[in-house]
Structure formats: C-alpha cells, structure tokens
Amino acid sequence: MPVRQKNSKPSARRRTPEARPYHHGDLRRVLIDAALQLAAEGAEVSVREAARRAAVSPAAPFRHFPNRDALMAAVAEEAQRRFRVEIEAALAEAASADPLARFRAFGVAYVRWAMHNPAHFEIISTGRYFAYDSSAELTRDNAELVALTERMLAEAASQGLLRSADLKRILIAGRALIYGFARMNLDGHFPRWGVEEGQIERMAEEVIDLFIAGIAKG
Amino acid sequence: MPVRQKNSKPSARRRTPEARPYHHGDLRRVLIDAALQLAAEGAEVSVREAARRAAVSPAAPFRHFPNRDALMAAVAEEAQRRFRVEIEAALAEAASADPLARFRAFGVAYVRWAMHNPAHFEIISTGRYFAYDSSAELTRDNAELVALTERMLAEAASQGLLRSADLKRILIAGRALIYGFARMNLDGHFPRWGVEEGQIERMAEEVIDLFIAGIAKG
DNA sequence: TCCGTTATGTAATCATCGATTACATTTCGG
DNA sequence: CCGAAATGTAATCGATGATTACATAACGGA
Structure with missing residues (x-):
C-alpha cells in the first residue's frame, strides 16, 4: 500500500519533490505505458493493475478512458x-x-x-x-x-x-x-x-x- | 429461473420423465456443448453461463473440470x-x-x-x-x-x-x-x-x- | 436387501475485475 | 478572486473463477 505523504501542507502551491500532487502529471500516458509493460510481461492487462502501477485509484483510469477497450485501443x-x-x-x-x-x-x-x-x-x-x-x-x-x-x-x-x-x-x-x-x-x-x-x-x-x-x- | 419439480418423491427409484434427477445425465458433455454454443453465438464463454444453460449450480462444472481452461481445452x-x-x-x-x-x-x-x-x-x-x-x-x-x-x-x-x-x-x-x-x-x-x-x-x-x-x- | 463408499450436485463465500455514482481537490480562465 | 471544468477518490454494484463444507444419489459387496 502506497504511503500517503501527509507531512507537507495539502494546499502547498509549490509542491516539494517528495510530495505527491493530487493530480497526476500525465496519467493517460502513464496508464498506457503500464498496460504496455503488463502485456510485455505476459500478464493480462487489467485496468486496475495499470492503475495500481500508476499509484492511483481504481476509478481514476476511467477519467481518461471510457472503458477497458478504449485503453486497449490506445495501447x-x-x-x-x-x-x-x-x-x-x-x-x-x-x-x-x-x-x-x-x-x-x-x-x-x-x-x-x-x-x-x-x-x-x-x-x-x-x-x-x-x-x-x-x-x-x-x-x-x-x-x-x-x-x-x-x-x-x-x-x-x-x-x-x-x-x-x-x-x-x-x-x-x-x-x-x-x-x-x-x-x-x-x-x-x-x-x-x-x-x-x-x-x-x-x-x-x-x-x-x-x-x-x-x-x-x- | 428453472422451476424445480418437487412434486415427485425425492427418493423415487424410477424417475418420471418430468422429474429432474439430482444427478445430471452427462453433465460434462452438456457443458462442453453449451460452451461450444456460447462461442458460436459470439458470446464469451464463462463457466457460469455454461452451468446456467445446463440448469445446474455454478459450482457443478468444477466437478468435471479443475478450472475454466480445462473446460476450454475440452471445447x-x-x-x-x-x-x-x-x-x-x-x-x-x-x-x-x-x-x-x-x-x-x-x-x-x-x-x-x-x-x-x-x-x-x-x-x-x-x-x-x-x-x-x-x-x-x-x-x-x-x-x-x-x-x-x-x-x-x-x-x-x-x-x-x-x-x-x-x-x-x-x-x-x-x-x-x-x-x-x-x-x-x-x-x-x-x-x-x-x-x-x-x-x-x-x-x-x-x-x-x-x-x-x-x-x-x- | 442393506449399508457404506464414491460420485456428483448445492450453498455459501471469497477475491478480482469492470463500471458507475457521489463527492473531493486542483487547475485555470474571466 | 472566484466559479467552472478537469481530475482524482471512496463506496458500491454485478459478474466471474474458484474453494469449502455439506447434501444427495448411485453403485457394489456382505
């Protein structure tokens, strides 16, 4: 389970390097890469596992892809x-x-x-x-x-x-x-x-x- | 939902044609046929759906196949x-x-x-x-x-x-x-x-x- | 014919997954 | 500076593969 960094102020304007921002940099891209890597490893690609690798909630990918097939199409x-x-x-x-x-x-x-x-x-x-x-x-x-x-x-x-x-x-x-x-x-x-x-x-x-x-x- | 025929005695030695016996005739065969039909219909083959079509519980197929892949291998x-x-x-x-x-x-x-x-x-x-x-x-x-x-x-x-x-x-x-x-x-x-x-x-x-x-x- | 062993089916339950909904937070333009 | 839009989370649903404990039927020997 990823450790949530709560020591920095949540509303800090300048995010310190170790503080993870609420918004991911380019989640869409990261999800595609994670899925590509999953496939390359021989595992079957699941949306949740891709989300896990991106350290993001299971629902987050659906902000970028309407469904699993859309992610796979991008892959x-x-x-x-x-x-x-x-x-x-x-x-x-x-x-x-x-x-x-x-x-x-x-x-x-x-x-x-x-x-x-x-x-x-x-x-x-x-x-x-x-x-x-x-x-x-x-x-x-x-x-x-x-x-x-x-x-x-x-x-x-x-x-x-x-x-x-x-x-x-x-x-x-x-x-x-x-x-x-x-x-x-x-x-x-x-x-x-x-x-x-x-x-x-x-x-x-x-x-x-x-x-x-x-x-x-x- | 299939209607369970309870009117005949559960322990009847000679099963009347309309009474469904506890044991299926040849469930293994029926499951394979159901799976073949599912595939032919373009649906994806699930163990549960095959069980459903055989009018049998979701766990029953696992008496005949250790897992889904074994069923698919038979198919x-x-x-x-x-x-x-x-x-x-x-x-x-x-x-x-x-x-x-x-x-x-x-x-x-x-x-x-x-x-x-x-x-x-x-x-x-x-x-x-x-x-x-x-x-x-x-x-x-x-x-x-x-x-x-x-x-x-x-x-x-x-x-x-x-x-x-x-x-x-x-x-x-x-x-x-x-x-x-x-x-x-x-x-x-x-x-x-x-x-x-x-x-x-x-x-x-x-x-x-x-x-x-x-x-x-x- | 009776009985115990084995084969076969059921009920209940679990973890995982895709997907949706309501809500929270951040970003950004006017 | 503020409100709308974008983006992430929490909670939840239904379906699925799989396992476990239990129920029932079939079969074969004493």
Missing part, C-alpha cells in the same frame, strides 16, 4: 506506432535494393518484431481493438504498412520482375504468408525455434525467399 | 475433431485427384470451415489451450492434419511435380499461407468479403493457386 495504437517505426527503419537500410529484396527485408523485419514483442503483436493483430476508434492512428499506421508492401510489389511489376500481373492476389498471398508465419510461431504451431539465436528469422527468410522465387520471373 | 478438442472430420470429408471427395489438387482442396476446406466457425477456429488456433493437456486428442488431430498436408506434398515431390526439393520449407510456407489467410480474414485485416456468397473461398482458391503455381514445376 494498440502505441504498439502499432512502434511496429511501424521499426519496419520503416529496416526498410530504410534496404532502400537502395531492388523491390523484391526490399519486400524480403520487410517480411523479415515484420517477423522479427512480432517475435520480440509477442504480446504487443497479438494486441495489434487480433483486430479486437481496431473497431473501437476506426479513425485512429492505429488504422492509419497499419494501412501505411500495407501500402508500403503494395508499392514494393507494384514497383517490382513495373520493372518486369514478376511472372504474374495480378498484383492484388500477390499482395494478399504475401501478407497472409508473413502474417501466418508470425502468428503460427506465436500460437505455438511450429517447434520452438530459438528467438535469440535468430533461427526464426532465418526460417522466415527461407520461407519468404520461397515465395519470392514463386512469383518472380525466370 | 477445443471437440472443435478440432469436427474440423478434422470436415477436412477429411473434403479430401475424400478429391481422393482421385493429383497431390497438388488435393492440397488445394485441403486449403479451401480449411478456410471454408474457419470462416463458417470463426469462434471455434479461434479457440483451436490460438493455441492457448494446447498446452493444457499435451497428450490430448487435440494435439493428435492437429498433428494428423499437418501430416496429411505433408504426405500430399511428399507425393507431389515423388511424382516430380515440384520445382524445389525442400519439402520442409514448402510445408511451412503452405501452412503459413493458409493459416494466415484464414486468420487475417477473421481478424479483420481484409475487406469483409461475403462468406455466404463464397467470395472468400474463391479468393482462397486464387491465393492457393498462386502458391501452387509458385512451387510447381513448369
């Missing part, structure tokens, strides 16, 4: 943002490569992040919190990633690298392959390949290469 | 059994076709069942209840489906239908593709293609055909 938004940042960083390194090599780099980075942030990836990918605020950054960031792969494949097509011209089908298959590979690993459908040792990433590379070989000309 | 087992039955029925119809055509039929049946039984597929696929009883029929049925696809691909290879000899990689990619396609649909990552109209199945066929074309020789 998903932040996770999706981080996901996108990492993917784009990986693609920036491969910026000069040909479109199919970039697609490969995309897929590997995708799987890599998912395996290193399984709970966050789960929150993003189940789509349970997509619906809550359809105009959110969450949707935008996700759409941007999809558009990214779409552009790579379109570029590959325009350079005559692809056998088939049916981009829509190729895009869907590619997304399904990468998504499925990541989720099957997280859902325990594959042997527990080492994450740290990079075995999963190597396997991801091989699978993506197989796919690319299947759609590439020649 | 998963039944769902997996039904899944396997349907897949094998679909494959029986295509028994005379060549291996790659059978693989295609497998994938389409897979997606079809997943789209028609989204909640049951979710329970099976998340793997949250796989761990509970690792020796269960659940694991066996799932392994059998994997072995099925493995055999089809091996046969295709032995008939010289495949470009690459790396069966392991092809198997993983194929599974990831089909699993990913099904899950992405259920998770809302694709437009809501009509289920009844067969649009998803048609799309599944196209995607699987793309994959087959990628691994097939010539």
Whole structure:
C-alpha cells in the first residue's frame, strides 16, 4: 500500500519533490505505458493493475478512458506506432535494393518484431481493438504498412520482375504468408525455434525467399 | 429461473420423465456443448453461463473440470475433431485427384470451415489451450492434419511435380499461407468479403493457386 | 436387501475485475 | 478572486473463477 505523504501542507502551491500532487502529471500516458509493460510481461492487462502501477485509484483510469477497450485501443495504437517505426527503419537500410529484396527485408523485419514483442503483436493483430476508434492512428499506421508492401510489389511489376500481373492476389498471398508465419510461431504451431539465436528469422527468410522465387520471373 | 419439480418423491427409484434427477445425465458433455454454443453465438464463454444453460449450480462444472481452461481445452478438442472430420470429408471427395489438387482442396476446406466457425477456429488456433493437456486428442488431430498436408506434398515431390526439393520449407510456407489467410480474414485485416456468397473461398482458391503455381514445376 | 463408499450436485463465500455514482481537490480562465 | 471544468477518490454494484463444507444419489459387496 502506497504511503500517503501527509507531512507537507495539502494546499502547498509549490509542491516539494517528495510530495505527491493530487493530480497526476500525465496519467493517460502513464496508464498506457503500464498496460504496455503488463502485456510485455505476459500478464493480462487489467485496468486496475495499470492503475495500481500508476499509484492511483481504481476509478481514476476511467477519467481518461471510457472503458477497458478504449485503453486497449490506445495501447494498440502505441504498439502499432512502434511496429511501424521499426519496419520503416529496416526498410530504410534496404532502400537502395531492388523491390523484391526490399519486400524480403520487410517480411523479415515484420517477423522479427512480432517475435520480440509477442504480446504487443497479438494486441495489434487480433483486430479486437481496431473497431473501437476506426479513425485512429492505429488504422492509419497499419494501412501505411500495407501500402508500403503494395508499392514494393507494384514497383517490382513495373520493372518486369514478376511472372504474374495480378498484383492484388500477390499482395494478399504475401501478407497472409508473413502474417501466418508470425502468428503460427506465436500460437505455438511450429517447434520452438530459438528467438535469440535468430533461427526464426532465418526460417522466415527461407520461407519468404520461397515465395519470392514463386512469383518472380525466370 | 428453472422451476424445480418437487412434486415427485425425492427418493423415487424410477424417475418420471418430468422429474429432474439430482444427478445430471452427462453433465460434462452438456457443458462442453453449451460452451461450444456460447462461442458460436459470439458470446464469451464463462463457466457460469455454461452451468446456467445446463440448469445446474455454478459450482457443478468444477466437478468435471479443475478450472475454466480445462473446460476450454475440452471445447477445443471437440472443435478440432469436427474440423478434422470436415477436412477429411473434403479430401475424400478429391481422393482421385493429383497431390497438388488435393492440397488445394485441403486449403479451401480449411478456410471454408474457419470462416463458417470463426469462434471455434479461434479457440483451436490460438493455441492457448494446447498446452493444457499435451497428450490430448487435440494435439493428435492437429498433428494428423499437418501430416496429411505433408504426405500430399511428399507425393507431389515423388511424382516430380515440384520445382524445389525442400519439402520442409514448402510445408511451412503452405501452412503459413493458409493459416494466415484464414486468420487475417477473421481478424479483420481484409475487406469483409461475403462468406455466404463464397467470395472468400474463391479468393482462397486464387491465393492457393498462386502458391501452387509458385512451387510447381513448369 | 442393506449399508457404506464414491460420485456428483448445492450453498455459501471469497477475491478480482469492470463500471458507475457521489463527492473531493486542483487547475485555470474571466 | 472566484466559479467552472478537469481530475482524482471512496463506496458500491454485478459478474466471474474458484474453494469449502455439506447434501444427495448411485453403485457394489456382505
């Protein structure tokens, strides 16, 4: 139980560093971070536990989120943002490569992040919190990633690298392959390949290469 | 609230049809069915609601399942059994076709069942209840489906239908593709293609055909 | 047939959780 | 300086998973 500091005057204008003010600095942000951390620890995210970690009453979070789903949507938004940042960083390194090599780099980075942030990836990918605020950054960031792969494949097509011209089908298959590979690993459908040792990433590379070989000309 | 029939003697040896006996016929079975139905209705499965539907006290289920996860594992087992039955029925119809055509039929049946039984597929696929009883029929049925696809691909290879000899990689990619396609649909990552109209199945066929074309020789 | 053991169901109770309501405190703009 | 708005708290509700003590029925041997 947190010790309430009552020794300083409650109405002190300048709060001394050790006195906790009645109002939290940015509770909303702290709650999201706490929830992200909870998920990362493998615990299931409860509003109360997030409040506990923020040293705040169980009802306080509801001043910032109408309900638990709204908090989870905010968590998903932040996770999706981080996901996108990492993917784009990986693609920036491969910026000069040909479109199919970039697609490969995309897929590997995708799987890599998912395996290193399984709970966050789960929150993003189940789509349970997509619906809550359809105009959110969450949707935008996700759409941007999809558009990214779409552009790579379109570029590959325009350079005559692809056998088939049916981009829509190729895009869907590619997304399904990468998504499925990541989720099957997280859902325990594959042997527990080492994450740290990079075995999963190597396997991801091989699978993506197989796919690319299947759609590439020649 | 269910009306307790107290008019018949409590100790009647032959229970009249309208008198409910103290002991349920096969509560375990009824609870599993109730849970399956709850999931199918889109509701979240709670032990209490299952008990309610079985017209039994909230504590009764715990005589048959040590905890909620054990009930869910039993539900998963039944769902997996039904899944396997349907897949094998679909494959029986295509028994005379060549291996790659059978693989295609497998994938389409897979997606079809997943789209028609989204909640049951979710329970099976998340793997949250796989761990509970690792020796269960659940694991066996799932392994059998994997072995099925493995055999089809091996046969295709032995008939010289495949470009690459790396069966392991092809198997993983194929599974990831089909699993990913099904899950992405259920998770809302694709437009809501009509289920009844067969649009998803048609799309599944196209995607699987793309994959087959990628691994097939010539 | 009787009786005791075991299987199965009930009642009562607990802790946890999401959520709401009334109230308290702080902040901030006019 | 003051009142409204923002933000936090206390108390409480209903639902849920789970446990414990107890009640009842089923079953099998003497």
